[in-house]
Amino acid sequence: xxxxxxxxxxxxxxxxxxxxxxxxxxxxxxxxxxxxxxxxxxxxxxxxxxxxxxxxxxxxxxxxxxxxxxxxxxxxxxxxxxxxxxxxxxxxxxxxxxxxxxxxxxxxxxxxxxxxxxxxxxxxxxxxxxxxxxxxxxxxxxxxxxxxxxxxxxxxxxxxxxx
Numbered sequence: 001x002x003x004x005x006x007x008x009x010x011x012x013x014x015x016x017x018x019x020x021x022x023x024x025x026x027x028x029x030x031x032x033x034x035x036x037x038x039x040x041x042x043x044x045x046x047x048x049x050x051x052x053x054x055x056x057x058x059x060x061x062x063x064x065x066x067x068x069x070x071x072x073x074x075x076x077x078x079x080x081x082x083x084x085x086x087x088x089x090x091x092x093x094x095x096x097x098x099x100x101x102x103x104x105x106x107x108x109x110x111x112x113x114x115x116x117x118x119x120x121x122x123x124x125x126x127x128x129x130x131x132x133x134x135x136x137x138x139x140x141x142x143x144x145x146x147x148x149x150x151x152x153x154x155x156x157x158x159x160x161x162x163x
Contacts, residue, residue: 005037007033008082011027017033032063060083062081
């Protein structure tokens with residue numbers, strides 16, 4: 001068992017995520033801790049991070065269980081990881097908002113594809129469009145009237161095949 005250099009959690013080397021730095025292999029409990037480690041500047045010595053004293057009310061949360069929140073630092077009651085200070089960032093970097101941009105693009109494409117279907121489905125409620133033949137679905141109906149089609153279909157089904 002080794003110790004995660006970011007959160008201090010004990011991890012098994014066989015199942016842990018790994019990263020190399022300065023010829024030394026480090027093990028991590030999660031991808032989040034691995035990303036934080038890789039984002040840290042390279043120094044000769046990898047020290048544990050120092051406790052930050054925030055101004056105002058501090059809120060600590062578990063990286064693996066975001067629903068666990070405490071007003072003081074400590075260990076997560078579910079997994080034993082060290083609780084991290086929750087910070088809110090208002091950054092506008094593209095790397096942070098890639099998912100937001102992707103979902104916004106999907107939303108607008110979906111809205112554009114939904115609009116024609118919505119207009120076709122609700123056009124009969126608009127008085128000016130309600131009298132148009134395409135609104136009533138006449139385009140998709142057969143050329144014969146309902147009574148003609150029904151009698152033709154009925155006579156075709158009741159006739160006996162020749163022997």
